[in-house]
Amino acid sequence: MSSFIAILSRDLNLAYRQGMDSVMVVMFFVIAVVLFPFGVGPEANILARIAAGVIWVAALLASMLSLERLFDADYEDGSLEILILQPITLEIAVAAKVTAHWLTTGLPLIIAAPVLAILLNLPADGFAVLISALALGTPSLSLIGAIGAALILGARRGGVLLSLLVLPLYIPVLIFGVSAVDAGLGGFPFKSHLLALGGLLLATLALCPWVSASALKQALRS
């Protein structure tokens, strides 16, 4: 547990001192969402209809953009090898790094989402569902993304490759995230969608650190 906190605070410190990285992610998120009213036209009812989907897709892309740096910097400067040599399980280290990734990208996205929802004219009864769906969904995105980030270490054109690997695996989160908001807006019970998102979170929490740790070991072995 202490090693978890040590790695977490190290990563948070690094993110805080480099500063711009998580601000950039939020800026990308905002700009990507703001493009849509120009693309589909500023009619309020159309925007309200697509708001949930647009916010979710933009959040997904924004969270993906920052994944490349998750293990890459540590891989290049050798701290990943030090991390593997430590007497802690690598899965714990991965979980700590993923938590740091979520705190620096997922959480800012959740905070920015209501502002964008207002811009897109999302009806007021969708807000609570949108926030809770994002809160349950974005950790899964970071966890799934960690697998992709570990697999592409040392690859040519890693960034483009990452999107090809990770986006198909993101689709279940997107489906349940958007359908929760749509159900909430339509006055239907949305609890089952949120439960499905929670189930996805638990499954990814159990499997992803394990898979990305074995991918990291493969990356360092060769």
Place this chain on the structure above:
Amino acid sequence: MIHRFANPTRFVRLADVIQPWAAGMTFLFFVTGLYFGLFASPADYQQGETVRIMYIHVPAAWMALFCYTAMAAACGTALIWKHPLADLAARATAPIGACFTLLALVTGSLWGQPMWGTWWVWDARLTSVLILFFLYLGYMALNNAFDDAERGFKASAILALVGFVNVPIIKFSVDWWNTLHQPASVLKAGGPAIHASMLTPLILMALAFKAYYLWVLLIRMRGEINAMKVRALRMRQVQQADMADKVAAGKVG
């Protein structure tokens, strides 16, 4: 048993025996299957002549799932037992599986236009098969993304195993969700729900696709083995040339 065929030479010898048989079976089943499918089977009372698209579509979709399962099994074997040919089998299966998936998607869409009145719907079955196609593409891209071939094998093997969660989702998508795509009618409890006259061409075509897969798999695996040999020979040549240069320059020996 599993290590007996880890020797590429022994594998190639076995492949030499199987390959002509696989080719012959492919030819035989394709000819009889197409004859039954196109001429000797009745048109459906609802679907009309378009039912004949199903004799391609259904086996292709089966093969799409079968190839992914085979690929994931090969990847697991490669990761657990470090079986040298399993990597090659997985790598050789991926493009074949991707082609079957694309074939299933395209024929399904050609059938959907007259039957459902649309080329494409975003229901659970179609979407999950599309994701399967992307997983194949991601596997192939990751496999070729590294300068070190071994690293590509291992990384993409992990990806293939992660992507395997999609296979049961595809299989049961028609039961779990209310889809436009009809539920299973051949492999289900209580026996197949289609008449023998239509089941015959379906089974024949499925056998033809399976034999075709085996045939092409063997060809591709031999190609991979040969490519590995060529690479090893080239490396040796470069090393020898390097050595000769050094000897000529008086640095060694």
